[in-house]
Amino acid sequence: MIFLAFRQLVSRKRQTLLTLAGIILGTIAFIVISGIMLGFREFFIDQLVNNDAQVHITSKETIIDTPALSTFFFPKIEHVFWNTPPSTRKDHARIIYPAGWYKRLDNDPRIAAYSPQLKTQIILTHYGKAISGQLIGVVPSRQQHVTTIRNYVHGGKFTDIGAGSNRIILGQELLEKLGAHVTERIWISNGRSAPIPFKIVGSFQTGVSALDANTVFGSLSDAQHLNQTPGYVNEIAVRLKHIDQAKQVSEDWQKFGDEKVQSWDQANASFFNIFKIQDAIRYMMITCILMVAGFGIYNILNMVVTQKRKEIAILRSIGFEAKDIIFLFFIQGVVLGILGGLIGVLVGYGLCLYLSQVPFGGGPLGKGTGTLTVSFQPAIYIRAFTLSFIASIIASVLPARAAGYMTPIDIIRSES
Amino acid sequence: MSILLENVNKFFNTPPTQVLTDITCDIKLGEFVSLVGRSGSGKSTLLYIMSSLDTATSGSIKIAGDEISTFSQKKLHQFRNEHMGFVFQFHYLLPELTAEENILMPARKKGLHHKKRDYAHHLLEEFQIKHKFDRLPKQLSGGEQQRVSIARALIMEPSYLFTDEPTGNLDSANGEIVMTIFKKLNLEKKTTIVMVTHDPDFANIATRQIYLSDGKIT
Numbered sequence: 001m002i003f004l005a006f007r008q009l010v011s012r013k014r015q016t017l018l019t020l021a022g023i024i025l026g027t028i029a030f031i032v033i034s035g036i037m038l039g040f041r042e043f044f045i046d047q048l049v050n051n052d053a054q055v056h057i058t059s060k061e062t063i064i065d066t067p068a069l070s071t072f073f074f075p076k077i078e079h080v081f082w083n084t085p086p087s088t089r090k091d092h093a094r095i096i097y098p099a100g101w102y103k104r105l106d107n108d109p110r111i112a113a114y115s116p117q118l119k120t121q122i123i124l125t126h127y128g129k130a131i132s133g134q135l136i137g138v139v140p141s142r143q144q145h146v147t148t149i150r151n152y153v154h155g156g157k158f159t160d161i162g163a164g165s166n167r168i169i170l171g172q173e174l175l176e177k178l179g180a181h182v183t184e185r186i187w188i189s190n191g192r193s194a195p196i197p198f199k200i201v202g203s204f205q206t207g208v209s210a211l212d213a214n215t216v217f218g219s220l221s222d223a224q225h226l227n228q229t230p231g232y233v234n235e236i237a238v239r240l241k242h243i244d245q246a247k248q249v250s251e252d253w254q255k256f257g258d259e260k261v262q263s264w265d266q267a268n269a270s271f272f273n274i275f276k277i278q279d280a281i282r283y284m285m286i287t288c289i290l291m292v293a294g295f296g297i298y299n300i301l302n303m304v305v306t307q308k309r310k311e312i313a314i315l316r317s318i319g320f321e322a323k324d325i326i327f328l329f330f331i332q333g334v335v336l337g338i339l340g341g342l343i344g345v346l347v348g349y350g351l352c353l354y355l356s357q358v359p360f361g362g363g364p365l366g367k368g369t370g371t372l373t374v375s376f377q378p379a380i381y382i383r384a385f386t387l388s389f390i391a392s393i394i395a396s397v398l399p400a401r402a403a404g405y406m407t408p409i410d411i412i413r414s415e416s
Numbered sequence: 417m418s419i420l421l422e423n424v425n426k427f428f429n430t431p432p433t434q435v436l437t438d439i440t441c442d443i444k445l446g447e448f449v450s451l452v453g454r455s456g457s458g459k460s461t462l463l464y465i466m467s468s469l470d471t472a473t474s475g476s477i478k479i480a481g482d483e484i485s486t487f488s489q490k491k492l493h494q495f496r497n498e499h500m501g502f503v504f505q506f507h508y509l510l511p512e513l514t515a516e517e518n519i520l521m522p523a524r525k526k527g528l529h530h531k532k533r534d535y536a537h538h539l540l541e542e543f544q545i546k547h548k549f550d551r552l553p554k555q556l557s558g559g560e561q562q563r564v565s566i567a568r569a570l571i572m573e574p575s576y577l578f579t580d581e582p583t584g585n586l587d588s589a590n591g592e593i594v595m596t597i598f599k600k601l602n603l604e605k606k607t608t609i610v611m612v613t614h615d616p617d618f619a620n621i622a623t624r625q626i627y628l629s630d631g632k633i634t
Contacts, residue, residue, distance in 0.1 A: 003524070007512040314508035317469060318522040318568070319497025321489060409470040412504065412580075 005331040015300045020340045022293035023388050027344025030286045030384040035352040038375035048268050051206050053146050053237030054246050059095050060260040064088050094232040112241045113145035116233040118223045125187040126178040133214040137223020146239040155182040156202030164221040168198045171212035172205040190227050290391040297395035305403040313411035326404035333396020341385040419443040419466050424475030435461050436631045446606040450619040453628035459612045460580055467578040497525050501569030503579040507561040509553040516549040519567045539567040559590030577609045595621055
């Protein structure tokens, strides 16, 4: 029967090619759209996850307001009236007991690396030009295991910051705004103390404007010295072994101390809603395209079954059973599905390869090379093939069954 | 191995008509029987009922002693494949296949198409169309198409050949050729042939004639 199925497919070349084209187009559309969408998403998540820590442990700033103080000072009195309503901040601008956190992090098997930081607002001065920015004091050897910052450093290594010799690495945009160059010296102040000279040993460009335009990396001890807060740490950046544990980890740690623990996906929850909508749109589009392709198969096979009534009758009378007839038409749909799916996957892959070379934007979206980011996840290809295959099977089952129900005598009687 | 029909009735529902009434007949092995009668007399229906393609409303049909209504679909198709050949008024050849491939289709069902190739060529030779074995049906004349379809019916060397107006679509010369083939087949291979025809000359070639009139044997 396979022999006959192939003969029938070959003998109506035009229809076969048209049907194939439908399936191929559907498959390609899925692959390319998914490739671009997921490629962008991978890039985006990569930026979110890797430029920044996966879990942040930060000192919590609590606003202390009237009700809080009233219940603390006058627990028995229901209504307290203040002459001057108190309003202030419980200011722990640091993690109270970092050593406790270090111990906890060292013992947690889910942790890949962590890096204590001191973040502080600073003013950078270079030949009379002053710009505010943020200094992140880090231990470079630790920090570069937590984020991918070292991949973005130009003109030096991230570890050139050293430990306490007043050397810094600046965001490229910030460097340009200051009009400074690598190896030059600039002055940094925290606004409360006299400026201290720092040597620029490199610059970085992550593509995230917010980072590139105002961030300065220095060593932890330099930052503590500048801030006049020796031993202070106000953030611990954590990298996990498995990214999907981030939420669980942050929920676990939330219970421990006064600090605020936030995972990267909690910090960027709104993006995930966008991703969900994107997925919904993607699948809706693909369903539409494949439905059209599926209807193509259905239509053509249905027509073929009607055209081939006589032949079905003769096949039945020479001993081919209903299931042979169903198989005859079903296999044609399957062949079209497999062939169309395979060609679609190949062409889609080629198109994705091509698209990934196309210059696109550059700048902040361009990941340095300035081309479109396209995802080549095998899952996309598997899914594209499976979807088009399923569509063609569903589309061919119905006409095939209809052909199987025909009895030879009904056909012969209606013919003569 | 005879075909035995007892009290066979056949009704059609739309419009309600009785096509066959109380048919009892016996077709013996090696007989060449022609079913004759006017159009609408039920001769085609009778042929299809005794050849298992159609079912009777009541009555029994026994082939070689077995009641065919008790056969499973699988067994019925297998029986048709091995023991029955059909030739219709239209050739019903598969247009995608060459003459040779068409002839070998019944053998293909059982995976015998390689073994039967020589026999297919023998049949083609006997029917004087050997040189056209690789032609598609549309490249053959009407008479040649019908001869190919006869070869297809005979490829499994069936005990029974059922044929419904085999010459209905042919000119008289080609009709003669077909009838000669049938006659020879009946004589040499002892194949039981049941033929529906309304051509009295061709009906006379048969060893026995069954006349039908209004669904009854007369």
